[in-house]
Amino acid sequence: MRFAFSDEQDQLRRALRRALDDAGGVAAARRAMASEVGHDAALWRVLGRDLGLAGLLAPEALGGAGLGWVEVVAVMEELGAVVAAVPFFATVALAGAALQVAADDAQRRALWPTLARGDATATVAYLAPGADPGADVVGAAARAVDGGHLLSGTLRAVVDGATADLVLVAATDAAGDVALYAVAGDAAGLTRRRVSTMDQTRALAELTLDDVRVAATARLAAGGRDVVARVLDLARIALAAEQLGGAQRCLDLAVDYAKVRHQFGRPIGSFQAVQHACADMFVAVESARSAAYHAGWAADQDLPALAEVAAATSAFCGDAFFRVAGDTIQVHGGIGFTWEHDAHLYFKRARASRALLGAPASQRERVAHHLGLGVEATATAMATAPGT
Amino acid sequence: MDLRFSADDEAFRAEVRGWLDTQLAGEFRHLRGQGGPGHEHEHLDGRRAWERVLGAAGWIGLGWPRAAGGQGASLLRQVIFHEEYARARGPGRLGHIGEHLLGPTVAAFGTDAQRARVLPPIARGEALWCQGYSEPGAGSDLAGVQTRAELVGRQWRITGQKIWTSHAHIADACFVLCRTDPASSRHQGLSYLLVPMRQAGVTVRPIQQLTGTSEFCEVFFDDARTDADQVVGEIGGGWRVAMATLTFERGASTLGQQIGFAAELDAIIAAARARGADRDAVIRQRLADAWIGLQVMRWNALRMLAHGERGELPREALMTKLSWATWHRTLGELAMDVLGPDAEVTDGAPYQLTTLQQTFLFSRADTIYAGSNEIQKNIIATRALGLPRGA
Ligand SMILES: Cc1cc2nc3c(=O)[nH]c(=O)nc-3n(C[C@H](O)[C@H](O)[C@H](O)COP(=O)(O)OP(=O)(O)OC[C@H]3O[C@@H](n4cnc5c(N)ncnc54)[C@H](O)[C@@H]3O)c2cc1C
Numbered sequence: 214m215r216f217a218f219s220d221e222q223d224q225l226r227r228a229l230r231r232a233l234d235d236a237g238g239v240a241a242a243r244r245a246m247a248s249e250v251g252h253d254a255a256l257w258r259v260l261g262r263d264l265g266l267a268g269l270l271a272p273e274a275l276g277g278a279g280l281g282w283v284e285v286v287a288v289m290e291e292l293g294a295v296v297a298a299v300p301f302f303a304t305v306a307l308a309g310a311a312l313q314v315a316a317d318d319a320q321r322r323a324l325w326p327t328l329a330r331g332d333a334t335a336t337v338a339y340l341a342p343g344a345d346p347g348a349d350v351v352g353a354a355a356r357a358v359d360g361g362h363l364l365s366g367t368l369r370a371v372v373d374g375a376t377a378d379l380v381l382v383a384a385t386d387a388a389g390d391v392a393l394y395a396v397a398g399d400a401a402g403l404t405r406r407r408v409s410t411m412d413q414t415r416a417l418a419e420l421t422l423d424d425v426r427v428a429a430t431a432r433l434a435a436g437g438r439d440v441v442a443r444v445l446d447l448a449r450i451a452l453a454a455e456q457l458g459g460a461q462r463c464l465d466l467a468v469d470y471a472k473v474r475h476q477f478g479r480p481i482g483s484f485q486a487v488q489h490a491c492a493d494m495f496v497a498v499e500s501a502r503s504a505a506y507h508a509g510w511a512a513d514q515d516l517p518a519l520a521e522v523a524a525a526t527s528a529f530c531g532d533a534f535f536r537v538a539g540d541t542i543q544v545h546g547g548i549g550f551t552w553e554h555d556a557h558l559y560f561k562r563a564r565a566s567r568a569l570l571g572a573p574a575s576q577r578e579r580v581a582h583h584l585g586l587g588v589e590a591t592a593t594a595m596a597t598a599p600g601t
Numbered sequence: 602m603d604l605r606f607s608a609d610d611e612a613f614r615a616e617v618r619g620w621l622d623t624q625l626a627g628e629f630r631h632l633r634g635q636g637g638p639g640h641e642h643e644h645l646d647g648r649r650a651w652e653r654v655l656g657a658a659g660w661i662g663l664g665w666p667r668a669a670g671g672q673g674a675s676l677l678r679q680v681i682f683h684e685e686y687a688r689a690r691g692p693g694r695l696g697h698i699g700e701h702l703l704g705p706t707v708a709a710f711g712t713d714a715q716r717a718r719v720l721p722p723i724a725r726g727e728a729l730w731c732q733g734y735s736e737p738g739a740g741s742d743l744a745g746v747q748t749r750a751e752l753v754g755r756q757w758r759i760t761g762q763k764i765w766t767s768h769a770h771i772a773d774a775c776f777v778l779c780r781t782d783p784a785s786s787r788h789q790g791l792s793y794l795l796v797p798m799r800q801a802g803v804t805v806r807p808i809q810q811l812t813g814t815s816e817f818c819e820v821f822f823d824d825a826r827t828d829a830d831q832v833v834g835e836i837g838g839g840w841r842v843a844m845a846t847l848t849f850e851r852g853a854s855t856l857g858q859q860i861g862f863a864a865e866l867d868a869i870i871a872a873a874r875a876r877g878a879d880r881d882a883v884i885r886q887r888l889a890d891a892w893i894g895l896q897v898m899r900w901n902a903l904r905m906l907a908h909g910e911r912g913e914l915p916r917e918a919l920m921t922k923l924s925w926a927t928w929h930r931t932l933g934e935l936a937m938d939v940l941g942p943d944a945e946v947t948d949g950a951p952y953q954l955t956t957l958q959q960t961f962l963f964s965r966a967d968t969i970y971a972g973s974n975e976i977q978k979n980i981i982a983t984r985a986l987g988l989p990r991g992a
Contacts, residue, residue: 216907
């Protein structure tokens with residue numbers, strides 16, 4: 214048994230950390246926040262191309278590194294630590310998962326090499342207006358036409374959606390089947406609008422598709438019925454690792470500050486109320502670590518129980534990061550409430566992340582369903598059957 | 602990253618499982634699931650006999666070093682044994698304190714003579730021990746121990762009072778933390794004495810717990826005796842030894858307990874479904890949360906174990922006690938809410954609690970003994986996070 218990263222994985226992590234430090238750490242995210250595109254394209258060139266992160270999941274034959282979800286977890290943890298604003302999550306975790314589980318060989322050959330080289334970015338769009346991101350995916354509407362499909366509908370909360378060169382659009386066809394459709398970012402009939410968001414470190418967009426025409430070969434449906442659910446579960450695991458990275462950095466900030474800030478003639482970290490808050494944060498962070506690392510391993514093993522693992526990990530890490538980030542502001546007092554201090558970047562990221570792919574409550578509902586609880590009552594409300 | 606058990610470990614698991622299934626099918630069948638927390642008073646004779654069967658088969662002292670007569674089994678194997686024991690619903694262990702608290706302590710700090718005298722009877726499942734730490738004036742603040750011992754000739758003479766001593770009424774002997782230097786205070790001048798319980802100077806008075814049963818006792822030492830060579834570690838150096846015992850208590854033996862917890866959670870889930878309590882979305886959320894918490898404890902335990910295979914447990918292991926105690930106490934509360942009005946109804950008079958009532962009531966103790974939640978948080982804050990000690 215080994216519950217730790219290999220030397221190669223640690224090396225990758227160290228190289229990434231160095232590159233992020235060189236870019237200024239959180240300062241890079243602040244620059245990206247103020248930018249038009251909402252992410253740091255220059256940093257992404259370094260990470261995606263020079264470090265090879267763009268091709269992390271892609272098979273070697275397609276120009277990638279042929280690595281797995283354990284590596285994705287390590288990378289996301291590091292990115293989360295500095296709330297990095299780069300299109301790794303969208304391009305590698307979301308779109309990479311889609312190519313991994315939903316694309317056939319020809320589609321992979323057609324779509325993956327450009328992404329793997331870092332020459333293009335991609336994302337997945339799946340959330341219809343009014344839908345719960347943790348529940349059944351409906352997406353847009355797909356209509357089969359001669360030699361292809363027409364896609365229509367509005368999709369929200371699309372990560373890096375305004376800039377992605379490739380959008381994998383979830384859509385339901387007339388038969389009720391959900392699949393992903395590869396749509397070029399500049400396709401005719403596709404309108405993209407970046408949404409102004411409270412968390413400025415992750416750019417979200419709203420996409421409107423008005424009879425966007427794609428070829429028959431653009432339909433990614435190799436993985437069967439629940440393929441979109443599986444893609445989202447893999448992405449949830451990646452996101453959980455990012456939440457872990459953010460939570461750990463918050464705890465570090467809080468503990469470091471509690472050691473140096475003096476009130477009543479002593480460090481605030483000697484007050485038991487502060488100590489116990491930090492101890493609770495420690496338990497949350499270390500537990501999130503076990504959950505995220507385990508989930509990365511489970512994803513690579515392709516375990517039948519992956520849906521439950523992803524739901525549990527997502528709920529736990531989503532709650533953990535949000536609570537830890539909130540307590541970090543509290544431990545800092547007034548300075549923690551300023552724009553200048555980094556605490557709010559984590560707090561807002563934590564808030565946004567916990568809703569992005571389904572709130573903890575909806576993930577718990579999936580778990581309840583798996584446990585056979587409330588099955589009659591909520592059969593139609595359930596997201597995905599476990600054991601996909 | 603590889604979270605599977607090795608083929609060897611799986612073979613060991615199969616061996617343990619096979620053995621337990623056979624043993625618990627025959628003469629000890631009626632002991633399955635008996636004598637756990639809150640049922641400590643049940644089937645004492647049968648469980649004593651069972652300890653001997655465990656001992657004869659070599660299952661006691663699995664983790665003790667070979668030099669001390671143990672098997673030197675890895676932490677992982679010890680946990681596998683605990684898990685299979687829980688899965689088989691093996692009877693509540695009367696020998697737990699001797700095997701898991703005193704045994705490793707004597708193996709680490711005892712003289713050769715002490716190892717030879719103390720360990721084999723524990724390993725045979727014969728000697729039952731109790732832990733004499735807490736006193737009326739010294740609970741969380743154990744360094745406030747007042748019980749005194751004085752060396753007169755070739756014997757220690759012990760006077761004082763212990764309290765909350767689990768199993769004192771059935772134990773053969775007690776490891777007693779006491780003050781051997783009358784001029785000392787706090788952590789200095791304490792010694793760790795091994796004291797026979799069946800003697801004129803020892804009086805045991807069981808204390809009725811909120812479960813209605815008596816698992817712990819008051820123990821009065823009034824000029825009680827033990828031989829001069831019954832000190833574990835240095836005379837006056839008992840604090841270090843006592844702390845080592847606490848590490849054993851909080852560490853390895855709790856890493857495998859998720860299997861037993863899973864059985865409790867399953868019973869509550871089954872009750873919720875049977876009663877339709879799961880139509881309530883809040884109950885569903887809480888049950889799912891309990892399940893998630895259990896998985897996370899499992900993943901934590903695997904991580905600690907994998908790390909432990911390569912030496913000491915990591916600093917994250919400091920959260921183990923706090924995590925499981927809090928989880929279990931919350932589970933007890935959930936069990937009652939799932940039962941609704943029926944939560945009140947016992948199995949019978951005078952005070953026959955149902956299993957779920959036992960879980961609910963006994964789990965209040967989990968966050969108190971072996972270092973309360975507050976003490977655990979103090980430990981995490983100062984030792985894991987390096988925060989300055991409080992004023
Ligand atoms: C079921 C059960 C079995 C037990 N078995 C044994 C046994 O076999 N042998 C044995 O020696 N003892 C045993 N104990 C005793 C147990 O170890 C003590 O109860 C425990 O150490 C707490 O001490 P106390 O009861 O004196 O409470 P106190 O120490 O008085 O604590 C009261 C409250 O104050 C809090 N508190 C105390 N100090 C601090 C602090 N520094 N910071 C913040 N909060 C603090 C505590 O967390 C608690 O909430 C057992 C207890 C129980 C409940």
